[in-house]
Amino acid sequence: xxxxxxxxxxxxxxxxxxxxxxxxxxxxxxxxxxxxxxxxxxxxxxxxxxxxxxxxx
Amino acid sequence: xxxxxxxxxxxxxxxxxxxxxxxxxxxxxxxxxxxxxxxxxxxxxxxxxxxxxxxxxxxxxxxxxxxxxxxxxxxxxxxxxxxxxxxxxxxxxxxxxxxxxxxxxxxxxxxxxxxxxxxxxxxxxxxxxxxxxxxxxxxxxxxxxxxxxxxxxxxxxxxxxxxxxxxxxxxxxxxxxxxxxxxxxxxxxxxxxxxxxxxxxxxxxxxxxxxxxxxxxxxxxxxxxxxxxxxxxxxxxxxxxxxxxxxxxxxxxxxxxxxxxxxxxxxxxxxxxxxxxxxxxxxxxxxxxxxxxxxxxxxxxxxxxxxxxxxxxxxxxxxxxxxxxxxxxxxxxxxxxxxxxxxxxxxxxxxxxxxxxxxxxxxxxxxxxxxxxxxxxxxxxxxxxxxxxxxxxxxxxxxxxxxxxxxxxxxxxxxxxxxxxxxxxxxxxxxxxxxxxxxxxxxxxxxxxxxxxxxxxxxxxxxxxxxxxxxxxxxxxxxxxxxxxxxxxxxxxxxxxxxxxxxxxxxxxxxxxxxxxxxxxxxxxxxxxxxxxxxxxxxxxxxxxxxxxxxxxx
Numbered sequence: 031x032x033x034x035x036x037x038x039x040x041x042x043x044x045x046x047x048x049x050x051x052x053x054x055x056x057x058x059x060x061x062x063x064x065x066x067x068x069x070x071x072x073x074x075x076x077x078x079x080x081x082x083x084x085x086x087x
Numbered sequence: 088x089x090x091x092x093x094x095x096x097x098x099x100x101x102x103x104x105x106x107x108x109x110x111x112x113x114x115x116x117x118x119x120x121x122x123x124x125x126x127x128x129x130x131x132x133x134x135x136x137x138x139x140x141x142x143x144x145x146x147x148x149x150x151x152x153x154x155x156x157x158x159x160x161x162x163x164x165x166x167x168x169x170x171x172x173x174x175x176x177x178x179x180x181x182x183x184x185x186x187x188x189x190x191x192x193x194x195x196x197x198x199x200x201x202x203x204x205x206x207x208x209x210x211x212x213x214x215x216x217x218x219x220x221x222x223x224x225x226x227x228x229x230x231x232x233x234x235x236x237x238x239x240x241x242x243x244x245x246x247x248x249x250x251x252x253x254x255x256x257x258x259x260x261x262x263x264x265x266x267x268x269x270x271x272x273x274x275x276x277x278x279x280x281x282x283x284x285x286x287x288x289x290x291x292x293x294x295x296x297x298x299x300x301x302x303x304x305x306x307x308x309x310x311x312x313x314x315x316x317x318x319x320x321x322x323x324x325x326x327x328x329x330x331x332x333x334x335x336x337x338x339x340x341x342x343x344x345x346x347x348x349x350x351x352x353x354x355x356x357x358x359x360x361x362x363x364x365x366x367x368x369x370x371x372x373x374x375x376x377x378x379x380x381x382x383x384x385x386x387x388x389x390x391x392x393x394x395x396x397x398x399x400x401x402x403x404x405x406x407x408x409x410x411x412x413x414x415x416x417x418x419x420x421x422x423x424x425x426x427x428x429x430x431x432x433x434x435x436x437x438x439x440x441x442x443x444x445x446x447x448x449x450x451x452x453x454x455x456x457x458x459x460x461x462x463x464x465x466x467x468x469x470x471x472x473x474x475x476x477x478x479x480x481x482x483x484x485x486x487x488x489x490x491x492x493x494x495x496x497x498x499x500x501x502x503x504x505x506x507x508x509x510x511x512x513x514x515x516x517x518x519x520x521x522x523x524x525x526x527x528x529x530x531x532x533x534x535x536x537x538x539x540x541x542x543x544x545x546x547x548x549x550x551x552x553x554x555x556x557x558x559x560x561x562x563x564x565x566x567x568x569x570x571x572x573x574x575x576x577x578x579x580x581x582x583x584x585x586x587x588x589x590x591x592x593x594x595x596x597x598x599x600x601x602x603x604x605x606x607x608x609x610x611x612x613x614x615x616x617x618x619x620x621x622x623x624x625x626x627x628x629x630x631x632x633x634x635x636x637x638x639x640x641x
């Protein structure tokens with residue numbers, strides 16, 4: 031099979047389009063998933079703590 | 088430094104250095120009469136100096152287990168100093184070539200002093216030397232703090248830093264000898280490229296090993312940006328530098344790509360180097376140092392995640408906007424243009440997120456030049472991403488391409504965004520790292536800030552003017568339908584702007600030199616008396632009600 035310009039255009043307009051839309055949906059769902067809000071807020075706050083030692087458990 | 092390594096690590100260092108020495112010897116022997124041999128000798132001498140350094144500290148007592156109670160920051164300290172040394176070298180050469188453009192006869196008739204050889208010393212010096220060292224140093228700092236985990240060992244970070252700087256030195260000395268593969272921002276030849284791949288993979292693995300030891304459940308967003316920088320730069324570097332050397336004893340190689348494929352590969356690399364070296368990594372820096380310095384969490388953590396994925400997936404496709412109106416198929420050009428315009432969304436989300444983080448801390452921005460560096464960086468990030476999206480539109484590009492407008496755009500990003508956020512991050516971390524109350528002189532930080540800002544504005548305005556005049560002169564036709572101006576006419580018109588640009592560069596360079604002096608003095612000066620500083624900083628007490636305040640002269 032030879033790869034022609036038409037084939038590439040078809041591929042980018044079908045698969046290329048849907049995989050980018052799919053990725054954006056995954057990212058949005060992950061970002062706004064309710065269970066994820068707590069760890070996000072914790073992470074944003076945690077860097078402000080002045081704990082200048084590595085944790086050793 | 089060697090005293091901080093364990094016995095096993097000292098032996099490991101010797102093995103690595105010995106292998107490096109043998110490689111250098113083989114290169115020197117195989118490349119006699121070629122710059123390749125000179126670089127072999129350079130590698131050999133570096134390895135021998137390293138071996139002596141390790142041996143001289145070999146019998147020092149082993150580091151105590153208490154070290155595991157603190158972060159391993161010596162590599163970060165080294166990286167920050169290396170970044171500042173490269174900043175001064177890279178910017179000085181940059182200003183030199185700026186004067187060369189205004190006065191082309193200033194080459195002393197020496198091959199090494201020609202524009203074509205000095206210019207990559209400037210670009211690699213500031214991007215890879217200054218920017219790269221700053222990214223590696225701050226990434227070590229940030230990954231440990233945000234993971235609450237110490238680096239997994241003491242040898243790997245040193246391998247990454249020394250290996251990376253060896254690459255930078257080989258690159259810069261090579262350019263002066265005329266070694267180049269003629270790919271912009273990817274000039275170093277095949278042997279330097281292979282060495283960088285080894286160093287870079289070790290860096291990537293080191294980052295993953297540290298994250299793997301983390302005590303925080305969620306990986307803080309800065310690490311995402313740093314990791315994207317490391318991973319994508321590895322990918323770009325490997326693909327764009329696929330080449331076949333003409334022999335094992337020669338510096339010269341030929342690229343695996345040719346013609347328009349070569350151009351596309353190069354600008355896929357080139358634009359993603361802007362995206363992942365000069366943007367992603369520095370956004371990682373910003374998302375840690377700006378909230379930390381302002382004492383406020385990121386305005387919207389969710390937006391930082393969305394813009395991360397936006398930047399990562401859109402940038403990949405934008406490179407072809409460098410090749411508008413070339414032999415590249417029209418649809419590939421349109422693809423690059425479309426993605427470049429879409430990129431404005433995640434870019435402005437990042438810039439807006441940064442500025443909204445400062446909302447409520449504007450009094451700190453006013454009083455603290457360090458935070459002001461970061462604020463100005465976010466503003467310039469917003470400006471240059473808008474400008475970039477705009478310039479990628481094909482008809483706009485018809486005016487801007489090949490003119491100084493492009494140079495102005497790049498420097499709005501490089502001086503205004505990358506250098507400003509780096510200076511802010513360095514000024515923030517130096518007192519933290521060396522356990523000082525603050526920088527040696529807050530006044531010098533102020534001086535640096537205003538010199539840097541003035542230099543950037545002079546530079547960018549000079550290039551905007553010159554670029555648009557150039558673009559217009561090249562497309563002005565006379566009544567008979569031929570070009571109204573010759574190329575030399577446009578060169579003559581550029582002359583005053585080239586002088587202005589070089590003066591702007593002097594301002595920026597002076598600021599960096601002052602910054603280097605200030606950092607050096609902070610390191611050398613023991614902690615100042617905090618109480619004395621506090622009284623000096625306190626505002627004059629309000630006079631009691633009813634008592635008239637003394638006026639000057641009373």
